[in-house]
Amino acid sequence: MRISLRLKTVIMIFIFTAVLCVASIIGTNIALTSIIRQQFIDKAESLANAMTEIIDKNQVRHVRDEVMQIYNRTEEKVSNEEWGSEEHTAYVNLYSDILTMDDFILLQNWLRAIQDQGRFEYIYIMVPDNDNARMIYVVDASYDEEMCMPGSFDLFTENDYAVLEHPMDGLPVDIVETENYGWTVALGKPIVDENGQILGYFCADSSMTKITKIKNDYLLIIAAILVGFAVLTGILGVVLVDRFVIRPVNILSKASIEYCSEDNKNERHKFRDLQIHSRDEIGDLSTSMVQMEKDINDHVATLIKTANELIEAREKEEELMKAANVDALTQVRNKRAFVSAEEELDRRIKAGPVRFGVVVVDMNNLKTINDTYGHEKGDEAIRDLCGIICSTFMHSPVFRIGGDEFVVVLEKSDLDNREALIGEFYEAVAREEKKKSWRGMSAALGCRVYDPDTDNNFMDVFKAADAEMYRTKVRMKGSAAR
DSSP, X not given: OOOOHHHHHHHHHHHHHHHHHHHHHHHHHHHHHHHHHHHHHHHHHHHHHHHHHHSOHHHHXXXXXXXXXXXXXXXXXXXXXGTTSHHHHHHHGGGGGGGGOHHHHHHHHHHHHHHHTTSOSEEEEEEEETTTTEEEEEEEOOOGGGSOOTTOEEEOOTTTTHHHHOGGGOEEEEEEEETXXXXXXXEEEEEEOTTSOEEEEEXXXXXXXXXXXHHHHHHHHHHHHHHHHHHHHHHHHXXXXXXXXXXXXXXXXXXXXXXXXXXXXXXXXXXXXXXXXXXXXXXXXXXXXXXXXXXXXXHHHHHHHHHHHHHHXXXXXXXXXXXXXXXXXTOSBOHHHHHHHHHHHHHHHHHSOOOOEEEEEEEESHHHHHHHHOHHHHHHHHHHHHHHHHHHSTTSOEEEOSSSEEEEEEOHHHXXXXXXXXXXXXXXXXXXXXXXXXXXXXXXXXXXXXXXXXXXXXXXXXXXXXXXXXXXXXXXXXXXXX
């Protein structure tokens, strides 16, 4: 399929601008995500640090101690992984009295007030059980069934192990994707009392869904701007390429196509007349074409002269070949052509399976006709017999190999219908003789089909056909004598 230079240019510019747009959008997304992520983390840490400073630490200490007393004396503990099971329900019910403590209620309401302002999605206070790698809930600001009961616990995540080595640093920032709130920043800051002791960890989960949506909206706007810029750039690029590249190339291409179609002049100045003088590769190409045109004009005369000489030589050669291979009297192939045909059939016999047959025809009474009526009548009789042979075996080559002897190499349908054709041949000879019965012309015919089991070459087939012809001639003379 042919693709024009203009289309290739459009595709190239489109691919380039598309790659540039995609790269710009990806780069912008990475940059915005990084900036938003860091700013969100900084803001969440600032808010969490502020909460740990203003929270009532006595309330935290009191509620924590009550929770840990029940936790430490309970032997069968059930983690939140079994939430909703009878065992888990029975376990968390051990802490139900804590829900009625004044300090718990005050602390939970304070946390809920902060959570309801929308600064955090979840707020809760946890205490680590370092020996068993568990994080125990003390207070959870969630409502109803989402609330984790005091004393319930989760197993350490990979992020939670950081409190073992650096407890004062708190729980490291962890950005996770939640089912209900999308991307969420989770962190925990230590609640430290006046003695520098860690009472627990103020944990907060902040949703980044809104800010991520805003970022995506900005990305869509940026993408639309980039696409518009890419379209304008592509159009401008196509126009410039069309003006300075495609048009000059089309002019040269049109001149090349029309170079030899306008007239029969031997000398042309098509490219010289274009007058393209741009100072770039197109101009260099035009200069080269003009020089090429000049060189062509210089060589055309020599080529025409040589061609005329070759044509004359070829015509003479064809005339000589025709004279060498055509019988002058009958205009069929002669003995020289017969030898060439023999060599060709021998090569075919050696190469593989081949089908052919040989018919040998010899005129009777030629000497009598010549002696009685003259050689002109004898030549006439030969031509008449040749005409009958050619009209009978129309799809096979005919050779005159002697004065009155002809050979037919049977091929195609002539080979398949040889018996019927031989009969037609004798009938045609008889009809011809009735027209000129005074000269007494007749002919004998012998036929042999190539048999790979008995015939080694063409001459074997020819000799067999020739022998058959002589047997026929003898029978014909015997019948005439009676």
